Amino acid sequence: MSIARKILENTFVQVLGKLITAFLSIVVLKIITGYLGTSGYGDYTTIYQFLAFFGIIADFGIYTITVKEMSRDESKMPYILGNILGLRSFLLIIAMGLAVATAFLLPAYQDTLIPIGAAIAAVSTIITLLNGTITSVLQTHLKMHYATIALVIGKVVSVAYMGYVAYIAFTGDLVNGFYHLLWAGVIGNLVMLIITGYYVRRYTPISYRFDFPFWRKMFVTALPFGVALVLNQIYFRLDVLLMGFLLPHSQTLANGAADCVGDMICADTEVGLYGVAMRMLELLIIIPVYFMNSVLPVMTRFIEEQSKRIKQLMQYSFDFLIATGVPLLVGGFIMAVPIIKFISDPQFVSGAQFVYGSDVAIQFLMFAMLFSFVNSLFGFTLVVLNKQIKLMWINFGAVLFNLLSNIWVIPIWGFRGAATTSVLSELFILIFLYIATQKELGFHLSPKTLYKVTISSVAMGAGVYAGLVAMADSWFVWQLAVLVPLGGAIYALFMYLTKAITPEMLALIKKR
Numbered sequence: 001m002s003i004a005r006k007i008l009e010n011t012f013v014q015v016l017g018k019l020i021t022a023f024l025s026i027v028v029l030k031i032i033t034g035y036l037g038t039s040g041y042g043d044y045t046t047i048y049q050f051l052a053f054f055g056i057i058a059d060f061g062i063y064t065i066t067v068k069e070m071s072r073d074e075s076k077m078p079y080i081l082g083n084i085l086g087l088r089s090f091l092l093i094i095a096m097g098l099a100v101a102t103a104f105l106l107p108a109y110q111d112t113l114i115p116i117g118a119a120i121a122a123v124s125t126i127i128t129l130l131n132g133t134i135t136s137v138l139q140t141h142l143k144m145h146y147a148t149i150a151l152v153i154g155k156v157v158s159v160a161y162m163g164y165v166a167y168i169a170f171t172g173d174l175v176n177g178f179y180h181l182l183w184a185g186v187i188g189n190l191v192m193l194i195i196t197g198y199y200v201r202r203y204t205p206i207s208y209r210f211d212f213p214f215w216r217k218m219f220v221t222a223l224p225f226g227v228a229l230v231l232n233q234i235y236f237r238l239d240v241l242l243m244g245f246l247l248p249h250s251q252t253l254a255n256g257a258a259d260c261v262g263d264m265i266c267a268d269t270e271v272g273l274y275g276v277a278m279r280m281l282e283l284l285i286i287i288p289v290y291f292m293n294s295v296l297p298v299m300t301r302f303i304e305e306q307s308k309r310i311k312q313l314m315q316y317s318f319d320f321l322i323a324t325g326v327p328l329l330v331g332g333f334i335m336a337v338p339i340i341k342f343i344s345d346p347q348f349v350s351g352a353q354f355v356y357g358s359d360v361a362i363q364f365l366m367f368a369m370l371f372s373f374v375n376s377l378f379g380f381t382l383v384v385l386n387k388q389i390k391l392m393w394i395n396f397g398a399v400l401f402n403l404l405s406n407i408w409v410i411p412i413w414g415f416r417g418a419a420t421t422s423v424l425s426e427l428f429i430l431i432f433l434y435i436a437t438q439k440e441l442g443f444h445l446s447p448k449t450l451y452k453v454t455i456s457s458v459a460m461g462a463g464v465y466a467g468l469v470a471m472a473d474s475w476f477v478w479q480l481a482v483l484v485p486l487g488g489a490i491y492a493l494f495m496y497l498t499k500a501i502t503p504e505m506l507a508l509i510k511k512r
Helices: 003-059 062-072 074-105 114-140 144-169 174-200 212-246 267-304 309-334 336-343 358-384 388-413 415-441 448-470 476-497 503-510
Strands: none
Touching: 003 074, 003 114, 003 144, 003 174, 003 212, 003 267, 003 336, 062 074, 062 212, 074 114, 074 212, 114 144, 114 174, 114 267, 144 174, 144 267, 212 267, 212 388, 212 415, 267 309, 267 336, 267 358, 267 415, 309 336, 309 358, 309 415, 309 448, 309 476, 336 358, 336 476, 358 388, 358 415, 388 415, 448 476
C-alpha cells in the first residue's frame, strides 16, 4: 500500500470515528444546553476550559515527541511507552492538583458550581491523557481504528448516562444533575481507557518504567514544543477564562437573575453562548490534528533521509487541509443559525433571548478554524525539524496579543470581542509559522489548489445560500438535510471541473 494511501486511510478512520463521536457530542450538547440553560452551560464550559489550561502541562508536547521517537526505533516501544506513562502520570498529579486547588481559591468562582465540578472533571482529564499516552503506540503503527473503537464506545456510555441524569434521575435537581453530568464523562473515559489498553497490548506490553535520565531527556526534548503548546492553549482558552474574570457572574447580579437578558453582559451567559460555538470549532479542528498525526511518522523519515519527497508531502498536505477547511468555512458561515438550532437549543440563537447568539460566534470562529487547519501543517513541520523553539516564540507573541486584546474588548463586546481576537491570533500564528517553515525548507507552497478550492467553495456557498433563502420557513432539520448534501455535491462538481484533484494525486492514492 502506498504511503499516501496509508496516511489517508489512517486519517479517514480517525475522522470517521470523530464524525460518530461528533454526532454523539451533538446529542450531549442538546442534552446539556436544554437541561442547564445558557448560564449553566457556561459554568460547565468554564470547568473544562479551566482544566484544559492546566492539563496541557501534563501533555507538554510529549505525545508528539513520543510518536516521533517510536517511529525512529519501534524495538524500543515498550521502554519508551513505560517511561512516558511514568513521566506523564507524575505531571498529571501535579497539574490536576494545582487546578483543583486554584478553582477553590479563586474569588471569581466562589459560590458557584465550578470548584466541585472541577474536582470531578479533573478525574476525567487524567484518564483522557493517560489514554492518549498509550494511544501513541497505535498511532505509530497507523492502527488508529482501534483507538476510534474505544473512543466511540466510551462516548456512547457517557451519552447514555447523561440522558439518564437529565430526563430520569435529576429532572428537578439541577445542582446534583450538574455534577452527575460531569461524572458521566469520567465513566465514559474510563471505559475508553480500558478498551484502548486491550488493543495496545497486542503491540507492546503496558507497564510503568522509571528511568529518570530518560525522563529528563524526553522532558528537555519536549520542552520548547511543550512551552509552545502551553502558550497555544493559553491563547485558545484565555478568552473563556478572561470572560469569567472580567465580567460579573449572573448569580451575583443585584436582581438575582439566573440569566442575563438584553444588552446585559454576564460571564456565565457569554461563556455559554460562546461555548457552543467553541465546541463546534473543537470538533472541526481535530481533523487537521488527526491528519498531521498520520503524516508525522512519514514526514520524520523523509526529513531524516533528506528525501526530496518532503516537498511533495508538504504540498499534498497543504492541499488536503485547504480543500477541507475552506468549504467548511463557507458552509458554516452561511448555515450558522440552523447549525446552532441543531447542535444545541433554540434559546442560543440570536434574537431568541439575546441580541447576539451562538450563531454569530460560529461565523467569527469559522475563520479561526481555517487558519488553524493550515497552522497545524507548519507547526508539526517545525517539530519534526527540531525547531520547536521558533514555535514557542511565535505562540508567545500570539498569547501576548491575545491577552492584551481580550482585556480591552471583552468588557465592551463580550464573546464577540473574544471571537475576533481568536481569529486575529490564528492569523498572527499563520503568518509567522509560514515564514519560519519556508526559511527552514527553502521552498514555497503552490497556491494553485487554493484558487480552485476557493472557486468551488464560492459556487457551493451561492447554491447553499439560495437554498436557505428558499427554505427560510422550513424546519431547521430539513434545511440541513437538504442543503448540506446539496453543498457537498456542488463543491465536488466544481472541484472536478477545476481539476483541483489531479490524476497524479488519484493515482498515488490508489497505488499499491
